Amino acid sequence: MSALLNVNKMTHYFGGLRAVYNYNLNIKPHQITGLIGPNGAGKTTIFNLITGVYTPTEGSITLENKSIKGLETNEIAARGLGRTFQNLALWRHMNVLDHIKMAHYSQLSYGLIGSFFNTSKCREQESRVEENSYRLLELFDIKQHADQIVTNLPYGAQRRVEMARAMATNPKILFLDEPTAGMTPDELGQMIKIIRKVHQDFKVAIFLIEHRMKFVMELCQHIQTLVFGELIAEGPPEEIQNNPEVIEAYLGKEDLT
Amino acid sequence: MEIARKFKNTFSNVPMLGWLLGVLAAVLIEYYWGYDYISYYLGLPKIPVLFGTLIMLKDPMMIPGVIGYDLIVYVIPILLIAKASNFFTNPVAAILEKTPLWLSAIIHLIFFYGVLHLWAGINDYRVLVVKLTMISIILTISINVINGYQGEFSCSHPGFMAIGAYISSIITLYFFVNDKTFGAAVLSPDLGPWLFPFALIAGGIGASLGSLLVAVPSFRTRGDYLAIISLAFMFIIKSAIENLNVIGGARGMGGQPDYAPLPIIFIWTMLCIWVVHNFVTSIMGKALNAVRDDEAASESMTVKTRKTKMTAFMFGAFWAGIAGGLFAHVLAYINPGMFSINRLAEILAMVYFGGLNSIIGSIVGAVSINVLGEALRPLELFKWIIIPLILILVMIFRPYGLISFKEINAKKLLRAKHKREQGA
Amino acid sequence: MESLIELGQFILQNLINALQRGSFYAVISIGYSMVYGVLMLFNFAHGDIFMVATYIGFGIATLFLALFAGFLPGPLIFLATVVITMFLASWVGVFVEVAGYRPLRSAPRASAAITGLMIGIIFETGILILLGAKRLSFPPLMESISYNVGGIYFTNVKVMIIVISLLLMLALHTFIQKTKWGMAMRAMSYDFLAVPLMGVSINIIAPLTFAVGAGLAAVAGILYGQAYPILDPYMGVIIGWKAFVAAILGGRGSIKGAALAGYLIGFIEIFVATIFPSTLRDLIAYSIILLILTFRPRGFFGMEHSTKLRL
Ligand SMILES: Nc1ncnc2c1ncn2[C@@H]1O[C@H](COP(=O)(O)OP(=O)(O)O)[C@@H](O)[C@H]1O
Ligand SMILES: [Mg+2]
Numbered sequence: 003m004s005a006l007l008n009v010n011k012m013t014h015y016f017g018g019l020r021a022v023y024n025y026n027l028n029i030k031p032h033q034i035t036g037l038i039g040p041n042g043a044g045k046t047t048i049f050n051l052i053t054g055v056y057t058p059t060e061g062s063i064t065l066e067n068k069s070i071k072g073l074e075t076n077e078i079a080a081r082g083l084g085r086t087f088q089n090l091a092l093w094r095h096m097n098v099l100d101h102i103k104m105a106h107y108s109q110l111s112y113g114l115i116g117s118f119f120n121t122s123k124c125r126e127q128e129s130r131v132e133e134n135s136y137r138l139l140e141l142f143d144i145k146q147h148a149d150q151i152v153t154n155l156p157y158g159a160q161r162r163v164e165m166a167r168a169m170a171t172n173p174k175i176l177f178l179d180e181p182t183a184g185m186t187p188d189e190l191g192q193m194i195k196i197i198r199k200v201h202q203d204f205k206v207a208i209f210l211i212e213h214r215m216k217f218v219m220e221l222c223q224h225i226q227t228l229v230f231g232e233l234i235a236e237g238p239p240e241e242i243q244n245n246p247e248v249i250e251a252y253l254g255k256e257d258l259t
Numbered sequence: 260m261e262i263a264r265k266f267k268n269t270f271s272n273v274p275m276l277g278w279l280l281g282v283l284a285a286v287l288i289e290y291y292w293g294y295d296y297i298s299y300y301l302g303l304p305k306i307p308v309l310f311g312t313l314i315m316l317k318d319p320m321m322i323p324g325v326i327g328y329d330l331i332v333y334v335i336p337i338l339l340i341a342k343a344s345n346f347f348t349n350p351v352a353a354i355l356e357k358t359p360l361w362l363s364a365i366i367h368l369i370f371f372y373g374v375l376h377l378w379a380g381i382n383d384y385r386v387l388v389v390k391l392t393m394i395s396i397i398l399t400i401s402i403n404v405i406n407g408y409q410g411e412f413s414c415s416h417p418g419f420m421a422i423g424a425y426i427s428s429i430i431t432l433y434f435f436v437n438d439k440t441f442g443a444a445v446l447s448p449d450l451g452p453w454l455f456p457f458a459l460i461a462g463g464i465g466a467s468l469g470s471l472l473v474a475v476p477s478f479r480t481r482g483d484y485l486a487i488i489s490l491a492f493m494f495i496i497k498s499a500i501e502n503l504n505v506i507g508g509a510r511g512m513g514g515q516p517d518y519a520p521l522p523i524i525f526i527w528t529m530l531c532i533w534v535v536h537n538f539v540t541s542i543m544g545k546a547l548n549a550v551r552d553d554e555a556a557s558e559s560m561t562v563k564t565r566k567t568k569m570t571a572f573m574f575g576a577f578w579a580g581i582a583g584g585l586f587a588h589v590l591a592y593i594n595p596g597m598f599s600i601n602r603l604a605e606i607l608a609m610v611y612f613g614g615l616n617s618i619i620g621s622i623v624g625a626v627s628i629n630v631l632g633e634a635l636r637p638l639e640l641f642k643w644i645i646i647p648l649i650l651i652l653v654m655i656f657r658p659y660g661l662i663s664f665k666e667i668n669a670k671k672l673l674r675a676k677h678k679r680e681q682g683a
Numbered sequence: 684m685e686s687l688i689e690l691g692q693f694i695l696q697n698l699i700n701a702l703q704r705g706s707f708y709a710v711i712s713i714g715y716s717m718v719y720g721v722l723m724l725f726n727f728a729h730g731d732i733f734m735v736a737t738y739i740g741f742g743i744a745t746l747f748l749a750l751f752a753g754f755l756p757g758p759l760i761f762l763a764t765v766v767i768t769m770f771l772a773s774w775v776g777v778f779v780e781v782a783g784y785r786p787l788r789s790a791p792r793a794s795a796a797i798t799g800l801m802i803g804i805i806f807e808t809g810i811l812i813l814l815g816a817k818r819l820s821f822p823p824l825m826e827s828i829s830y831n832v833g834g835i836y837f838t839n840v841k842v843m844i845i846v847i848s849l850l851l852m853l854a855l856h857t858f859i860q861k862t863k864w865g866m867a868m869r870a871m872s873y874d875f876l877a878v879p880l881m882g883v884s885i886n887i888i889a890p891l892t893f894a895v896g897a898g899l900a901a902v903a904g905i906l907y908g909q910a911y912p913i914l915d916p917y918m919g920v921i922i923g924w925k926a927f928v929a930a931i932l933g934g935r936g937s938i939k940g941a942a943l944a945g946y947l948i949g950f951i952e953i954f955v956a957t958i959f960p961s962t963l964r965d966l967i968a969y970s971i972i973l974l975i976l977t978f979r980p981r982g983f984f985g986m987e988h989s990t991k992l993r994l
Contacts, residue, residue: 053559075558085559093552095616095664096545103542104549108561110542114570117541118534124541131542171561412793472973480980482792483725487931488976490924491969498966509962600920604800611797643808647801651783654798658790 006031006207007052007083007175012061014051021047022231025061027209029175034201034208036218038242039228040251045211046088048228049177053085054078065174080108084173086164088180088211092152098163099148102135103128105170135170141203142166142196158189162196169204176200178210182217190217197221219243227251272676273341276355277348279370281341285333286378293332293381301327308384312634345676352675364669372525379521386521388633390589393528394582395625399609400535400618401578406607407615407663408539409571410551412482415473415489416579416606418496421598422469423462423580424587425506428515430458431588438514440507448516455518459527459584466580467573469496474572478565493603500595511594519588527585531578532667536618538574540666547571548616612650614660623662692834697953703841703910705949706848708926709942710903713855714896715930716941721871721885721892724792725930727799728779730923731806732897734916736772737904738810741821741914743767744905748822761824765905769898776897777890785889803919810916818915821908844906851902852942855895859938864891925952928972934982944983948972 009027013020021044029035037045051058054075063071070078079085084105093101110131116124139145142162147155152163161181168176181197182190194217201208212218218225219239226236227248235245242248288297293306301324307314310333311325355363379385398420405413433441435451446454473489480488501509538544546567549557557564587593605628613624628646635642653661711733718726726732744764751760783802787795828839859865867883868891907922908914929948933940948968955967976982 055555055558074563075555076561076563079559079561087556087559091553091556091559093549093556095552096548100545100548104545104557104562105560107542107546107563112543114538114543117538117543120537120541128542167560406793412796476977476980480976483719483931483935484976484980484982486796487928488973491928491973491976494965494969495973498962498964498969502962502966600924604804607797607800611793615793640808640812644805644812647804647808650801651798654790654794654801655786658787658794 005029006066007209008062008064008067009052010062010064012048012051012058012063014047014056014058014060020231022051022058025228025231025233027052027226029207029209031174031207032201032205033224034197034210034222036222036225037209037211037228038213038215038218038225043228044231045228046179047231049085049179049211052078053083053177076108079171079173082172082174083177084168084171084175085177086161086168086179086181088183090160090164092160092163092167094153095151097149097151098144098155099132099135099139101152101163101167102138102170103131105167106131106134109172138166138170141199142169158185158192161185161193165196165200169200169206173206175207175209178208178212180211180213182212182214190214193217194220215243270338270342272349273345274348274352274676275367275673276352276370277341277345278337279367279374280344280348281337281339283370283374283377284340285336286374288336289332289381290377297328297331298324301325303328306381308382309388309630309634313637316635316637349675352673356674360670360673363673367673368529372522375525376521387589388629390519390521390524391586392626392629393524394585394589395609395629396528396622397531397578397582397585398606399613399621399625400531401575401582402606402610403613403615403617403621404535404539404547404575404578405571406610407617407620408544408547408551409568409575410548411477411489411568411571412486413473413489413572413575414486414603414607415470415492415496415576417598417602418489418493419466419470419576419579420583420586420602421496421500421593421595422466422576423459423583424593424598425462425500425512425583426465426580427455427458427462427584428512428587428593429506430461431455431516431518432512432514434458436514436516440505440512451516452518455523455588459581462584463577463580466576466583470572470576471569474569477568477572493599497595497599500598507594509595511592511596513592515588515591515593517588517591519585524585524589527581531581532618532622535574535578536667539618543570608646608650611660612653614657614663614665616659617663617665619665619667620660620662624660627661688834693957695835697957699835699837699841699845701950701953702845702946703949704953705946706844707903707907707922707945708929708948709945710848710851710899711922711926712929712933712941712945713852713938714900715927716933716936716938717868717892717896719930720936720938721868721889722784722788724784724795725799725927726779726784726893726896727796727923727927728783728802728806729799729896729900730919730921730926731803732772732775732779732919733900733904733923733926734919735775735806735810736768736897736901737821737908737914737918738814738819739771739775740764740768740901740905740908741819743771744822744824744908748824757825764824765902768901768905772901772904773894773898776893776895776900779897780890780893785886788885803923807916807919814916818913821905821912821914823912824905824909840909844910847902847906851899855899855938858895864888868892932972932975932982934984937982937984940982940984 005028007029009025012022012025014022025048039045050056052063054073057072065081110127112124112127139148142165144159144162147159182193222239225239225242227234227242229251234251235242235248298306303324307325307328310329314321315325379389402416405411432438434446435444435448437443473492476488477485506512546562549562550564550567554564609624609628610621612628614620631646635645714729715725747760747764779802783798784795787798830837859869867888871888925948929944930941933944951968951971956964959967
């Protein structure tokens, strides 16, 4: 009940390849959910299916009890699903501030004519967006990079830009695809702090894919384990950690730290 | 390098107003003494039209005279006046700085136009070069919206231009001119110049609608395929016009009324720069960049990518249509052959030379290629070796063009410069 | 009955013409496709390389005819012209790669496209400056004999053009499938990064590809000179663009596709021109191309890329 996001019996095929099978998900407001599983299990595909990059072959997806299946990605994003990408997907010629401003796109109403003639409505909305963007930059500790082209930033900062950008869409649920991929243990600790802070300050629900168990166990209230596109276990962290199937299918082979 | 730095230092406190004043002085000198005294004593046959490059290339004996002329008429007066006048241009600039930016910009533009008008007014050839250059500026900016800001490789620009040129010509010929294709004028010719903007806009809208044929395929493909689709579009427009005998077919269409004098073209050019600048610096416009750099990420950040692509094409095509309409009314003759591969090569050269994703870049590109093209005219064929070579060098050393990813900052451009001196 | 035979004759007659025309497009468009396969860009100077190659062929043919016409058999002169022209033209290809494209290997692809276009303009102007505006005419390398088989007219030249083009493509196929260099090219089409691992440098494969493309264009040029003897510095623009269109229609990087699409364009052109007024030729031809690309955006044999990027 009172689920924010509900995915029911979702299945997806890529041609003949069954990438996701009979997948269910229930995200409650302000909950942090984790999705773990070996490489190629279909985790990113699940993100893409929910956010509308692909339309699932079968199953239903509802956000606040309204179906979002089949909508365009930008509409789904505007309804409150913000995301980051496993391999950074930043705009390589754009500076940091513009990244954050851009993500306010759906919140603008001045229209093309407004932008052509720089109407007062346009100026007003743009300055409001700019203000909000600076606030976000500060929060994610990248304000000092505001004018820099994003590709000139250190890796950790780029990850934070991506998160700040996702938050600028004003999401109800934040999807994080391996937010710590390629990070040093130091940066990892910092990332945990940032995610906690986002969770506290914005009161969002978070759905994250992660490889590192420590990270997932520390952050998530609920964890799903995916193998070959199918869920093999889900529950609170302690339960998952001790689930023999999970240990065999996933934890046994992978690095536990 | 040392000299360049010194030079920059010396003139760093000259505001835009000072430069304009310097140029005004130069133009006045040319206007009053250029022919009677200066070129006469330097042994030049007449006032050199484009800083003397034409005469120089035709007759190398004239080189000293031309250099002397350029120094006496342009370089020395401009530098002297600009530097010497800054005791009052800076305070005036400071006063203007306190007025709203638009007012200050308009005052500068009027001043600039006055100087340009005087300079061009020396002879008809200059007027034509200036007119065509400004039309090229509109064209280059408009293709930059599609090929630079939106990052598609579109080759359909001559087609858009043709649509605009033909639609606006048909309207003006039909309504305001007694001619053999469309018969007697429907409205009073006196109304023509006043209604001409609507004819241009109709041409622009026509081009916009035509661009949908290229924009819609761009949802699914980009790069080389779009290049071909847009190229096919260009050929289709060209040969469609060739087969439309009502509008002259391959022979073309002439007799357009002279509704495009210098000030009108200047106004349209400035309007284009202003509107495109507003657009590309707004979030709506930067969405073009976002879609170009990563379409998937843009969608996930709520950007409507299809609408964005469509906007880029329609907006770019609109201005190409306007440029086409002005072009038709400057030359008073058009034919489908004018809107083909050669025009495409020229437009692409201007935009990639000047710089992608930048309005200043486009202005620089359009002006350089036009002036270079005119200046090297005496070299005849060799011109078509030199210009491509220059372009290749630019591509090798600055793959995005001379000035890329840079926008105009009017405030910075127009501000007073005296504070700097104390700061430094 | 009578009219049916006439229709058959009409179709066959045009089929031969279309095959001849398509042969040029096919052979030239392969040059575009090969370069695309290796460097992931279209060599927009290729049409003009074809033009330069034709002029080289013209020079060699004129020279050889003047020197040996009396005492060497015609086919031998023909063969010698082809071989020498191919050799010289391939150096033009190498030059274009080394001087024009190599400095731009890491630049945006649009810059490379512009460079290609500019090299093309330089070639056109260069020829104009060297040879002036006078119209040169390619000397016939063999005596033209007309045949009439069942009401269908054709010449030995036409047959030769069609057959040599097919043989050429067969030879290319063998080269790509069987030789070390050909295999390296193929590997590069699949995976840009794999090739350095195979121990073959891109700095060898790329000019080689340009050379092969230019060599093909040289043969096409000589054959073209036999069918349409008037030379023109801008001949490469028109034919080059159409061959480029064929390369796209075939599917980028696909040599088989390029060849087939080359023939297809020949067919479209010839049949459109015989059925409709000639002024409509381009209009209809390009509309058909636009339609094909709308429904098959990747061409006939293009590699399938997901439209939405892999995330
Ligand atoms: N667009 C696609 N087309 C075809 N197969 C895909 C596509 N995207 C992902 N796959 C396949 O689906 C499987 C799951 O991939 P992915 O969701 O990226 O795994 P994970 O994120 O768990 O590592 C993989 O076998 C992958 O190759
Ligand atoms: Mg993944």
